[in-house]
Amino acid sequence: MGTEMVKGSEVEVSSQEEGLKGAYFRALLEENTTMSGRKKVSVRYKTLLTDDGSSPLTEAVQQSLLRPVPPEEEYMDVVLEEGTVVDAYLRDGWWTGVIINKKLEDSNFLVCFDSPPDIIVFEKTNLRAHVDWTDPKWVRPDLKEVDKKTMFCPGRMVEVSSSVDKAEDAWFPAMLIKEIEVDGEKKFIVKDCNHEARPNTTVVPRRVRPQPPPPSSVEEKYTLMDRVEAFHGSVWRKGLVKEVRTGKRYKVFLVATKEEHFFSQSDVRPLKVWEDEAWHDVPKVTSSSSHQTPNVMMMNSAANVEETPPPALLMALPFAKRSPYWKSPEAKEGYKTMPQRPHFSPLLAAEDVNHREWSAVGMTVSFYGFLEQVKGLKPHDSLSVLCSLSASFVELEEYGFDIGAPQSRIRKMMSLKDEQAKIAEEKQCLEKKVGEDEKRSRKLAEEMDVLKGKMLELQRQEAVARGEKEAADKRVVEMKASGERFEQKMEDVELEFLETASAPW
16 A cells, blocks of 8 residues: 555545445544555544434445545645546535536536536535545646537537427427447437436437527517427427417417417527438418418407406417308307307318318317206216216317316316215215124124023032032031041040059059
8 A cells, every 4th residue: 555544544535336436535544554555444434424324434445445635735726627637525525527617607617527427517615626646646637638519518508308209399408418328329418407406317319409599689579370499397399379469478389288378588489490410490380271361369458368458469260260150159058158269279280271160160069068068967977977078178178268167167076976976985884884893793692692601501510519519518517526526536545545554453
């Protein structure tokens, strides 16, 4: 080992455990090291505790894992810059990494680690220039080359697809940590920027893309049917602009989830596609054929549900309302009490505009038919009927129908059905317990009858035993009286014997 360190010295211990390799932890020597360095020595850590947290952790370690604490003069004057090998204080120890970027706005540093692969932001106070102990001196490593030119270099901000099977093109912002090779296949380790507490993820290259270029103008405005991406649920999702409001707010129809939400300007961006290592614009959706124009409805402030002053908005239908069959749902009772304003956006997928309108008419008729079915439900109707109606309303909700009231009523009735089933189950349980207790009662009655029989038999045996005891007691008294007579006879015989012996000749 070379330099001998004595008991009580403060040292740093390098860990070889998986997930801790390369980290140094402060400790106190509990015995002297040896010149040979073969023997393990005991150390007591200053920051690591036992499993129960009650006391500092003590363990025996190889002397090759020990080094003195680096003196401040070895690293205090080092200028921290990109490529500097540093020790970063993290999780009670010093971890070796490389600075890959200095954030000038807040004087923080991005540090890249190899084991385990990660990139973390540190303040300068939690960093020190790394020095290696080559007994008996300290050696400062050279600057490392930092890759900042390649498209997917460590520390690059990217976006990662949240769905492998492309069921939804949703992308979350992430930082690329490292490129690795697994079974001969290139993969990337990425860090979720929205949820930094989550473990880093390994993904295939097709799920990673650079961040799209920012809009050409901060004040860029979107119009009806523009293809956009909206930031919703911590991911960027494809959508269509369905309403334009004042105050730079837009209602966007999310293509994958069939939901509509309002977004501010900062949470909407033009839809672009990453193909062949380049960004491509996506053409605007046309809401109808070339000879037809979409219905555009102006909503005044009276129809607006937001707080005053309400902004004006536009809403487009993907067809022209021309069919005479619209009068059929409008004649139903529910139409007057619950008028609807569906957007029918998913019908844009149909090429035939007439098919769009016929489908819309059918859905509207179905909606009001379902309302009548809800009103006609009876207590004995099965839960499956309610579930089927609820599912039907959910399907219509995708097209913009307001299903809040009927769904609320269905949920209430389902709750009552659940309560009914619960009461029936409780009643059944009670009846079962009554049956069990009745069975138990009959069994106890039978056992009591058996016990009574045994008691009668014992009483008979007791009477017999009592009679035999009395007879025995009587015989004992008689025999004792006979014994007294025998003793008197014995005394008489002894007296006669003495008289005979002492008689004169």
